[in-house]
Amino acid sequence: MNESLNLILGAFLILNLLLASSSRLLHCIKLVAVQGILLGLMPLTLPHSPDSSAWEYLLVMCLNLVIKGVLLPVLLAYTMRKTDVRRELEPLVGYSASLVIILVLTGIAFWLGSLLPPEPHGASALVVPAALSTICTGLFLIITRRKAITQAIGFLVFENGVSIFGTGMMIHNGLLVELGLLLDVFALVFIMGIAVFNINRSFQHIDTHSLNALGD
Amino acid sequence: MNNNLCLWWTGLIAAFLLAPLLKGIINKTKAIIVGRRGPKLLQPYYNIIKLLRKGCVRTTTSCGLLAWGPPVTLATAMIALLFLPYANQISPFAFTGDAFLFAYLLGLGRFALVLGAMDTGSSFEGMGSSREVQFAALAEGPLFAVLGFLAISSRSLNLSSMLTCPLPAQVPTVVAAVILAAGIAFVVLLVENCRVPFDDPETHLELTMIHEAMVLDYSGPDLGYILYGSCLKLWLMAAFVWLMLIPGDFGSPGLMMVLHILGILLSGVIIGIIESVTARFRFLKLPQFLLGSLGAALIALALTILTGRNLP
Numbered sequence: 001m002n003e004s005l006n007l008i009l010g011a012f013l014i015l016n017l018l019l020a021s022s023s024r025l026l027h028c029i030k031l032v033a034v035q036g037i038l039l040g041l042m043p044l045t046l047p048h049s050p051d052s053s054a055w056e057y058l059l060v061m062c063l064n065l066v067i068k069g070v071l072l073p074v075l076l077a078y079t080m081r082k083t084d085v086r087r088e089l090e091p092l093v094g095y096s097a098s099l100v101i102i103l104v105l106t107g108i109a110f111w112l113g114s115l116l117p118p119e120p121h122g123a124s125a126l127v128v129p130a131a132l133s134t135i136c137t138g139l140f141l142i143i144t145r146r147k148a149i150t151q152a153i154g155f156l157v158f159e160n161g162v163s164i165f166g167t168g169m170m171i172h173n174g175l176l177v178e179l180g181l182l183l184d185v186f187a188l189v190f191i192m193g194i195a196v197f198n199i200n201r202s203f204q205h206i207d208t209h210s211l212n213a214l215g216d
Numbered sequence: 217m218n219n220n221l222c223l224w225w226t227g228l229i230a231a232f233l234l235a236p237l238l239k240g241i242i243n244k245t246k247a248i249i250v251g252r253r254g255p256k257l258l259q260p261y262y263n264i265i266k267l268l269r270k271g272c273v274r275t276t277t278s279c280g281l282l283a284w285g286p287p288v289t290l291a292t293a294m295i296a297l298l299f300l301p302y303a304n305q306i307s308p309f310a311f312t313g314d315a316f317l318f319a320y321l322l323g324l325g326r327f328a329l330v331l332g333a334m335d336t337g338s339s340f341e342g343m344g345s346s347r348e349v350q351f352a353a354l355a356e357g358p359l360f361a362v363l364g365f366l367a368i369s370s371r372s373l374n375l376s377s378m379l380t381c382p383l384p385a386q387v388p389t390v391v392a393a394v395i396l397a398a399g400i401a402f403v404v405l406l407v408e409n410c411r412v413p414f415d416d417p418e419t420h421l422e423l424t425m426i427h428e429a430m431v432l433d434y435s436g437p438d439l440g441y442i443l444y445g446s447c448l449k450l451w452l453m454a455a456f457v458w459l460m461l462i463p464g465d466f467g468s469p470g471l472m473m474v475l476h477i478l479g480i481l482l483s484g485v486i487i488g489i490i491e492s493v494t495a496r497f498r499f500l501k502l503p504q505f506l507l508g509s510l511g512a513a514l515i516a517l518a519l520t521i522l523t524g525r526n527l528p
Contacts, residue, residue, distance in 0.1 A: 003387060004388070006522075010393070010515060013518075021508050096503050099507045099508055100507060103511045126522055
């Protein structure tokens with residue numbers, strides 16, 4: 001059993017609950033940054049596998065730390081300040097209800113994790129539940145929070161979940177996949193930032209629900 | 217009577233004698249932090265003794281339940297104190313499943329107080345009871361999640377062995393889970409004893425009271441019983457949290473006893489500090505906070521179950 005890995009995964013589960021219940025935008029962004037940093041530290045806790053070289057490990061780790069832990073949160077915070085959005089999240093589902101839903105989803109994640117066959121490399125039994133729970137939290141945030149910027153946050157959380165799965169199960173299809181994922185996220189948050197900025201400039205708010213009413 | 221049993225009885229007597237001191241420490245800490253001299257450390261004792269010497273006035277509209285509330289609250293708190301393993305000595309009253317009795321004795325005391333409050337027919341007391349019961353119901357989830365956590369990590373339903381079970385200190389995940397669960401137990405302590413983030417014990421406005429609103433109609437010895445009962449309950453929960461954190465036997469029994477009492481008094485200082493630096497939560501935020509602690513306790517539970525599989 002890998003103890004420090006378990007600690008990190010437990011921290012992810014708690015961060016998910018905090019994300020679901022926090023009502024402040026900046027607080028959410030900080031929580032996502034903490035998740036990014038934890039994700040970056042995860043490879044350190046895993047046993048080194050013979051078929052990948054150490055520098056690949058280190059490169060992915062550093063890129064994760066820098067991009068997910070620092071760069072993207074800073075970018076989100078910058079967009080938030082630039083667009084003068086109100087600090088509250090304006091959720092469609094109340095915070096208490098969100099918490100209950102995330103708890104139930106986490107429970108389902110644990111159940112699904114127990115259905116899967118035992119991990120081949122003897123990785124932690126918490127990997128699948130933590131990954132699924134983080135993915136669900138991300139999707140849930142995308143669905144139930146109205147602001148464009150919170151949807152970017154939700155996507156980041158979702159992507160963190162996917163990365164937990166990959167790193168935790170020690171799927172080393174290598175550098176290329178990881179870099180592709182990172183580029184993907186980076187580009188998306190970048191585009192999202194610009195889009196949010198433009199939506200805000202044209203409509204004086206970033207409520208995505210009003211966009212549904214737009215015709216062509 | 218053997219040595220361990222003597223030690224346990226010392227712990228019990230210390231609880232009965234020192235419980236009001238814990239409240240005194242909380243008040244003194246708060247006073248020092250805001251720069252006042254504050255009431256004497258022994259002020260809760262004086263208050264209780266003064267109240268016990270007074271006469272008692274009861275409303276004539278009540279049907280008698282009013283008189284039942286205070287003695288039942290006090291008695292349940294006293295009985296619940298019998299099940300704790302003071303200084304890690306197994307309680308002579310322990311039996312399998314006493315954890316549930318422990319939890320529901322607290323519930324029974326609250327129920328008696330709520331009935332008494334409703335009996336007066338005062339709208340303020342009805343409001344206070346309604347809030348008290350609502351938050352107590354929400355706090356029950358985290359409390360039972362913590363008890364479940366203890367039951368699984370010690371593989372027993374006996375409160376004494378649940379709280380004295382030595383931690384596998386070499387497993388960081390379990391230690392982290394224990395600290396998390398003890399934190400949740402501390403939250404439950406704050407709710408159960410109506411401390412600041414949930415209720416303000418010093419408020420003088422009936423509309424914002426929770427617990428205080430329920431005891432508005434009591435006077436004299438009745439109020440004295442309630443005050444002493446609440447002191448005992450505070451000691452009880454503080455001892456519970458402290459016993460969770462102490463990892464099994466180490467050192468001589470005398471040292472354990474001193475550590476036990478010092479730890480509980482220290483928790484008084486911590487509560488005082490928390491009350492000085494935080495404001496009370498909005499009513500609407502309370503259920504969310506308690507649900508969150510339930511979630512955290514369940515995660516602690518999941519962590520122990522998953523790591524416990526590979527432990528001896």
